[in-house]
Amino acid sequence: MAHAHTHDAAHDHHDDHGPAKGIGRWLFATNHKDIGTMYMLFSLLMFFIGGAMALVIRAELFQPGMQLVDPMFFNQMTTMHALIMIFGAVMPAFVGLANWMIPLQVGAPDMALPRMNNFSFWILPFAFTMLLGTLFVPGGGPAGGWTMYPPLSQQLGDGFPMLIFAVHLMGASSIMGAINVIVTIMNMRAPGMSLLKMPIFVWTWLITAYLLIAVMPVLAGAVTMLLTDHYFGTTFFEAAGGGDPVMFQHIFWFFGHPEVYIMILPAFGIVSEIIPTFSRKPLFGYDAMVYATASIAFLSFIVWAHHMFTVGMPLAGQMFFMLATMLIAVPTGVKVFNWTATMFKGSISFEPPMLFAISFLFLFTIGGFSGLMLAIVPADFQYHDTYFVVAHFHYVLVPGAVFSLMAAAYYWLPKWTGHMYNMKLAKAHFWLSTIFVNVLFFPQHFLGLAGMPRRIPDYSTQFADWNMISSIGAFGFGLSQLLFAYIVFACIRGGEKATDKVWDSGRPHGLEWTLSSPPPYHSFETAPEVK
Amino acid sequence: MATEIRDPERKRGVQRTVLWLLLIAATFYFGFIAMAVMRAQ
Amino acid sequence: MKIVKYAAAGSLAGAAFAPSGAALAAWELNMPVGVTELSRDIHGLHMLIFWICVLIAIAVFGMMIYSIVKFRHSQGAVPANFDHSTKAEIVWTIIPVAILVGMAIPAAATLVKIEDTRDSDMTVKVTGYQWKWQYEYLDQDVSFFSTLARDSDHARQLDSGVDPNSVENYLLEVDNPLVVPVGKKVRVLLTSHDVIHAWWVPAFGMKKDAIPGFVNELWFRADEPGIYRGQCAELCGRDHAFMPVVVNVLPQQEYDSWLAQQKGGEQAAPAAASAQTVENAAPATAAAAE
Numbered sequence: 001m002a003h004a005h006t007h008d009a010a011h012d013h014h015d016d017h018g019p020a021k022g023i024g025r026w027l028f029a030t031n032h033k034d035i036g037t038m039y040m041l042f043s044l045l046m047f048f049i050g051g052a053m054a055l056v057i058r059a060e061l062f063q064p065g066m067q068l069v070d071p072m073f074f075n076q077m078t079t080m081h082a083l084i085m086i087f088g089a090v091m092p093a094f095v096g097l098a099n100w101m102i103p104l105q106v107g108a109p110d111m112a113l114p115r116m117n118n119f120s121f122w123i124l125p126f127a128f129t130m131l132l133g134t135l136f137v138p139g140g141g142p143a144g145g146w147t148m149y150p151p152l153s154q155q156l157g158d159g160f161p162m163l164i165f166a167v168h169l170m171g172a173s174s175i176m177g178a179i180n181v182i183v184t185i186m187n188m189r190a191p192g193m194s195l196l197k198m199p200i201f202v203w204t205w206l207i208t209a210y211l212l213i214a215v216m217p218v219l220a221g222a223v224t225m226l227l228t229d230h231y232f233g234t235t236f237f238e239a240a241g242g243g244d245p246v247m248f249q250h251i252f253w254f255f256g257h258p259e260v261y262i263m264i265l266p267a268f269g270i271v272s273e274i275i276p277t278f279s280r281k282p283l284f285g286y287d288a289m290v291y292a293t294a295s296i297a298f299l300s301f302i303v304w305a306h307h308m309f310t311v312g313m314p315l316a317g318q319m320f321f322m323l324a325t326m327l328i329a330v331p332t333g334v335k336v337f338n339w340t341a342t343m344f345k346g347s348i349s350f351e352p353p354m355l356f357a358i359s360f361l362f363l364f365t366i367g368g369f370s371g372l373m374l375a376i377v378p379a380d381f382q383y384h385d386t387y388f389v390v391a392h393f394h395y396v397l398v399p400g401a402v403f404s405l406m407a408a409a410y411y412w413l414p415k416w417t418g419h420m421y422n423m424k425l426a427k428a429h430f431w432l433s434t435i436f437v438n439v440l441f442f443p444q445h446f447l448g449l450a451g452m453p454r455r456i457p458d459y460s461t462q463f464a465d466w467n468m469i470s471s472i473g474a475f476g477f478g479l480s481q482l483l484f485a486y487i488v489f490a491c492i493r494g495g496e497k498a499t500d501k502v503w504d505s506g507r508p509h510g511l512e513w514t515l516s517s518p519p520p521y522h523s524f525e526t527a528p529e530v531k
Numbered sequence: 532m533a534t535e536i537r538d539p540e541r542k543r544g545v546q547r548t549v550l551w552l553l554l555i556a557a558t559f560y561f562g563f564i565a566m567a568v569m570r571a572q
Numbered sequence: 573m574k575i576v577k578y579a580a581a582g583s584l585a586g587a588a589f590a591p592s593g594a595a596l597a598a599w600e601l602n603m604p605v606g607v608t609e610l611s612r613d614i615h616g617l618h619m620l621i622f623w624i625c626v627l628i629a630i631a632v633f634g635m636m637i638y639s640i641v642k643f644r645h646s647q648g649a650v651p652a653n654f655d656h657s658t659k660a661e662i663v664w665t666i667i668p669v670a671i672l673v674g675m676a677i678p679a680a681a682t683l684v685k686i687e688d689t690r691d692s693d694m695t696v697k698v699t700g701y702q703w704k705w706q707y708e709y710l711d712q713d714v715s716f717f718s719t720l721a722r723d724s725d726h727a728r729q730l731d732s733g734v735d736p737n738s739v740e741n742y743l744l745e746v747d748n749p750l751v752v753p754v755g756k757k758v759r760v761l762l763t764s765h766d767v768i769h770a771w772w773v774p775a776f777g778m779k780k781d782a783i784p785g786f787v788n789e790l791w792f793r794a795d796e797p798g799i800y801r802g803q804c805a806e807l808c809g810r811d812h813a814f815m816p817v818v819v820n821v822l823p824q825q826e827y828d829s830w831l832a833q834q835k836g837g838e839q840a841a842p843a844a845a846s847a848q849t850v851e852n853a854a855p856a857t858a859a860a861a862e
Contacts, residue, residue: 064743238785246783280651284655310770312788319680333665334661337664346649372625378610378682381779382614446600451603453803457813462598
């Protein structure tokens with residue numbers, strides 16, 4: 001990139017042409033690609049930290065009896081694993097993708113608010129340093145579950161204000177990121193790109209961003225009330241003072257349910273980009289896909305209480321939330337059927353992104369089935385807070401959200417770096433991940449049905465066998481991801497030159513493929529015309 | 532040349548969208564706290 | 573009624589449940605059927621939905637696998653160019669709605685039954701503590717705490733050196749189980765002294781949260797005598813895994829004599845005479861029972 005500076009004299013704003021040198025490029029980054037890269041590398045780091053915590057959990061659960069850690073530390077691991085994976089790994093990875101891809105896909109030179117973009121990223125390292133710092137203060141890290149239910153969460157020691165502040169920071173970062181996404185999409189599209197001509201990934205992110213703006217403030221409100229209950233004598237959630245601990249759960253899940261769609265809607269977008277490319281056929285039912293995404297987002301606001309069927313709600317409330325939850329199966333089904341119809345009568349090749357997308361299709365659907373089972377209130381009275389739930393949400397989040405991220409990385413990495421990665425290794429990574437993720441999570445369905453509660457560091461001996469299998473799967477899956485990190489870094493450093501189109505399938509058609517690989521530092525200085 | 536990035540029309544559009552979004556976020560934040568306060572009384 | 577039939581038809585081979593309370597078979601795959609009407613209804617619903625999901629999975633996965641195998645680029649497949657079909661899209665919106673309605677009707681019927689706690693024969697108040705349960709027999713003046721059995725508690729310490737397999741009912745044994753008569757509708761009132769817990773016995777099919785400052789209720793009617801085991805199902809702090817629920821279901825006569833003995837034990841305990849509050853009386857009862 002050094003050559004960029006030789007042209008400085010010919011232009012009035014020299015910083016438009018190449019990245020600044022040294023650390024300043026990253027600290028003061030306003031370029032959507034640099035910020036996107038930082039988001040994704042940060043999320044990769046968090047993925048390994050959260051993964052290490054998961055391995056502590058699975059190591060302790062390898063056999064009955066307490067062998068490795070104190071139960072309190074175990075609870076800290078389950079809590080931190082969730083917080084880090086959700087807020088540190090999955091969400092920033094999607095925001096990173098949004099940063100990289102939305103300007104490229106809508107034909108914009110950059111995000112609409114580049115300085116706020118810098119701010120929203122650089123909050124994250126502070127937030128997570130503070131969150132991880134709780135592990136080293138008296139009282140230890142949060143151990144009451146990522147859901148922070150009072151009164152239990154109020155028993156946390158010095159880590160309590162750090163946890164609350166860290167959550168506030170993550171929320172602020174997400175809100176700023178979401179504002180940037182919406183503003184960019186609404187104001188920066190290339191001329192001719194009407195809303196229903198936008199790439200599907202852009203659509204899913206637009207809807208996701210609206211969800212973020214609606215619900216992250218709700219989470220912030222909930223933890224603010226926890227904080228005032230703790231230090232300022234309010235009793236929002238304390239029964240002794242006339243408050244209601246269940247109200248926290250209602251508020252939390254009003255955030256929490258849309259949150260799970262925040263983690264899966266962009267995944268839908270990614271898969272909807274990849275499947276047509278490698279099926280050599282247009283996406284089936286583009287309009288239906290957009291409307292299905294919007295309906296899922298709408299429904300996500302009226303199903304929150306299915307996370308808390310056992311708190312003792314009125315019968316009518318349970319009925320309503322059961323029916324509303326079951327209704328989500330309809331638009332989700334439409335999506336799965338449309339992806340299948342996209343592959344039907346296509347001409348399918350199996351590059352790594354497609355492999356991960358196909359795996360997503362099968363395994364996310366399994367997570368959808370267990371979700372449907374969980375919606376049935378009477379059955380949920382048995383499933384609730386068992387490993388069946390753990391299996392369910394890991395099926396939608398790991399082979400769902402995380403696999404879509406892997407697919408996205410393998411799909412666009414050559415575009416980002418200009419290099420092809422090692423296909424053989426990537427395929428090996430795919431097979432290892434897909435096999436081990438099932439060894440890891442499928443037995444957890446059995447454990448839950450047989451009656452093993454979640455969030456326990458030790459269990460009775462009847463659960464020993466499947467736990468051992470699950471732990472073996474966990475270590476296999478965790479170690480396989482080192483391969484992913486290696487493939488990504490090797491690809492950044494060099495490799496076979498990628499073409500502008502990257503994939504020789506004749507598709508894809510998006511604007512990002514009209515640029516060079518890697519794309520110029522400022523993507524579309526002149527907006528392209530979209531017909 | 533289509534729309535320039537520093538186009539004043541686009542800048543107003545950006546500002547308007549940002550204000551609306553901030554308003555939504557603030558409504559949800561204070562709205563939920565206000566609901567909780569009312570319920571506690 | 574219909575649901576019970578599904579339960580019978582649908583139970584997997586490995587689902588046999590030992591009502592004696594002995595450890596379940598290892599490699600357990602499915603939800604046990606249980607010993608109450610509610611648990612059988614729930615199991616029936618569970619199996620109904622499970623098989624519906626299996627059927628849908630066969631159709632959907634079958635279509636995916638067919639497409640992946642049949643339309644391979646490497647086999648020279650030529651892509652079609654269609655990108656929608658209104659007819660197909662209407663079909664696969666309406667069929668799921670119909671299936672969902674079919675699921676919702678039996679689920680709603682069972683739910684109504686579950687929530688009907690009227691006409692109970694007796695009431696037990698269950699209070700969650702970090703980390704034990706307290707059982708109070710309303711109108712009987714009997715009350716005691718139920719904590720993890722000593723050998724389990726010893727074995728579960730970090731690096732205890734005790735093999736959990738050598739401990740009978742490891743982590744699922746208590747000092748004083750809840751004792752109830754067989755065939756009686758038992759109403760359970762749930763609350764908590766500190767944080768939220770959840771009281772769960774899988775064989776009874778029911779789980780509900782015990783919330784400080786609030787009272788929840790559930791009911792069960794055990795059809796067979798036996799010892800039924802469960803656990804706290806809501807994260808409640810350090811020893812969440814170590815506060816099991818054990819219910820001893822006795823024939824009516826044995827239950828009556830147990831109850832009489834409990835009442836007798838209370839009068840005999842000298843300390844209990846001066847302290848009438850439940851909290852103070854309970855340890856004395858527990859001590860008497862040992």
